[in-house]
Amino acid sequence: MNPNKRVYDNILQTIGNTPLVKLNKIVADLPCTVYAKVETFNPGNSIKDRMALKMLEVAEKEGKIKPGGTIIEGTSGNTGMGLALAAIIKGYRCIFTTTDKQSKEKVDILKAVGAEVIVCPTNVEPEDPRSYYSVSKRLAKEIPNSWYVNQYDNLANRQAHYEQTGPEIWDQTEGKVTHLVVAAGTGGTIVGTGKYLKEQNPNVQVWAIDTYGSLLKKWFDTGELDMSEVHPYISEGFGEDFLPENYIKDAIDHFEKVTDKDGAVMARRISKEEGIFVGYSAGSVIAGLKQMKDKLKPEDVVVVIFHDHGSRYVGKIYNDEWMLDRGFLEVKTVRDLVGGLG
Numbered sequence: 001m002n003p004n005k006r007v008y009d010n011i012l013q014t015i016g017n018t019p020l021v022k023l024n025k026i027v028a029d030l031p032c033t034v035y036a037k038v039e040t041f042n043p044g045n046s047i048k049d050r051m052a053l054k055m056l057e058v059a060e061k062e063g064k065i066k067p068g069g070t071i072i073e074g075t076s077g078n079t080g081m082g083l084a085l086a087a088i089i090k091g092y093r094c095i096f097t098t099t100d101k102q103s104k105e106k107v108d109i110l111k112a113v114g115a116e117v118i119v120c121p122t123n124v125e126p127e128d129p130r131s132y133y134s135v136s137k138r139l140a141k142e143i144p145n146s147w148y149v150n151q152y153d154n155l156a157n158r159q160a161h162y163e164q165t166g167p168e169i170w171d172q173t174e175g176k177v178t179h180l181v182v183a184a185g186t187g188g189t190i191v192g193t194g195k196y197l198k199e200q201n202p203n204v205q206v207w208a209i210d211t212y213g214s215l216l217k218k219w220f221d222t223g224e225l226d227m228s229e230v231h232p233y234i235s236e237g238f239g240e241d242f243l244p245e246n247y248i249k250d251a252i253d254h255f256e257k258v259t260d261k262d263g264a265v266m267a268r269r270i271s272k273e274e275g276i277f278v279g280y281s282a283g284s285v286i287a288g289l290k291q292m293k294d295k296l297k298p299e300d301v302v303v304v305i306f307h308d309h310g311s312r313y314v315g316k317i318y319n320d321e322w323m324l325d326r327g328f329l330e331v332k333t334v335r336d337l338v339g340g341l342g
């Protein structure tokens with residue numbers, strides 16, 4: 001069919017080619033130009049559609065999954081959504097394991113697109129048999145003709161961003177991009193996109209956003225995998241308690257940590273001030289960029305990635321009570337809460 005007329009044979013063909021949107025009010029205090037790569041335009045409402053399809057295509061090519069097989073993954077939701085959509089079109093069964101920290105909306109959304117979801121406890125070591133890593137690995141052993149995706153160590157993850165996200169940003173900015181700022185989890189987005197951009201222009205600065213409770217920044221700064229850095233945190237979708245194989249140190253220049261509160265507050269501001277309804281990590285990326293304000297100059301063209309959609313967080317960061325309970329929202333009087341009515 002004709003992609004110029006936006007007519008497609010199936011939903012998977014609509015993945016990618018997302019818009020780059022200039023941010024205005026939210027970055028008014030920064031000296032530079034900032035564009036957001038708004039990945040919510042993907043059919044599963046997140047950037048993870050790209051790598052989900054790529055990983056499945058590579059697995060098919062390598063004979064790791066055969067027609068009618070079962071896709072198994074530990075996923076917080078966005079990768080699961082991408083895999084579920086691909087599974088529907090290509091005819092596979094999906095079983096996902098996730099943690100009880102993830103929003104209920106994310107689990108319900110996965111079930112809505114036909115996946116089976118097993119919720120596991122968050123506060124156990126990855127090696128614990130109850131962890132979502134262990135459960136997904138066990139299922140992959142027990143179920144015949146199943147394929148354990150392992151987005152953390154599956155290098156088709158970063159390859160998707162090297163082949164798609166990077167070239168799109170380079171084209172969309174006509175080679176003018178000077179900085180890429182990305183929340184880092186598996187590392188697929190930042191490494192794949194960053195590597196491509198640095199190959200076009202080695203001066204492009206690639207900044208990763210991490211959260212308190214994750215060991216990624218410490219690893220980047222010292223080379224150590226320091227488990228004393230690791231503790232439960234509220235931010236969703238990024239930060240890790242181990243080092244996924246998708247990481248390439250040379251593709252990244254700097255890691256910046258952002259608090260759970262600053263990310264949540266900033267996500268709410270982006271939605272209200274820019275009209276772009278974003279998820280938690282988008283807030284953390286803008287909060288982190290603002291922390292690095294002193295490193296930016298007027299001629300800089302910064303591209304940030306907005307990974308996913310705010311609808312997945314309506315019971316969390318977009319819920320005033322949830323924010324108040326965690327001390328993320330300061331309300332002095334009931335009158336402030338209702339917006340100064342009366």
Ligand code: PMP
Nearest residue numbers: 184185186187188189237281307
């Ligand atoms: N933000 C969100 C909302 C995500 O779902 C993810 C993926 N876990 C990330 C950021 C981090 O992306 P990556 O795994 O490619 O490093």
